[in-house]
Amino acid sequence: DQQVKQNSPSLSVQEGRISILNCDYTNSMFDYFLWYKKYPAEGPTFLISISSIKDKNEDGRFTVFLNKSAKHLSLHIVPSQPGDSAVYFCAASQGSYGQNFVFGPGTRLSVLP
C-alpha cells in the first residue's frame, strides 16, 4: 500500500515551457514534504521542501505547492531546461527530522530541446 504516489511514471515537456510533477499521499499525519532529483548512476539530490504550515515554497525556477485538504503536492519548474531531465521523487514524513521519510516511485521528466 503506497503512502506516497506519483501516478505519472513519465512526463515530456518542451524546453522553456512549464513542467508540473504531481504527488499524492494518503497519510494525513505527514507534515513535511520534499522533492529530490535523480540523474542516472547518481544518488538523489535534494531540490526543495515544504512544511504543512505553508501552501507554497519557491526557489528560483522551482515552486512546490501543497494542498493539505486534497493530500496533494506539485512541483512546478518554469522555464524547463534540458538539464532538468531526470527522475523526480516526492517524499513525505511526520516531522522534519527525516527518519520516517516515505518516497514515491518517481516521475521521469524529459525536457525536449
Next chain:
Amino acid sequence: GAGVSQSPSNKVTEKGKDVELRCDPISGHTALYWYRQSLGQGLEFLIYFQGNSAPDKSGLPSDRFSAERTGGSVSTLTIQRTQQEDSAVYLCASSRWNEQFFGPGTRLTVL
C-alpha cells in the same frame, strides 16, 4: 570530496553468496539511512541509524538483511544467502537535520 560515498559501485554475485555493502557518510552527520531501488520502483526504506543505534529497522525485508554502524560513521549492510530478488541499487544517505544527502549507490546483481 565531502559527499556520501559507497562501495563497491557495482557488485555481481551468485545466488546464495553473502555480500557486504559499505557507506561512508558525510563527516558529522549523525543520521544514516539505507534504501534500495529495484528496477522501475521507488526508493524503499530499509533501516535508519541515529549514531550507532538503529531505532527503525522496519524496512529490512527479511532476516537475511542486517546492518551495523560503528563509531557513528561508517555503516555496512550485509545480505546473507543472496537471492535474485535482492538485485537492486542500494542507496545510503546521511543527514544532520532534515535534508538527506545521498551517495551514488551500489548496484547489486544476483545471478
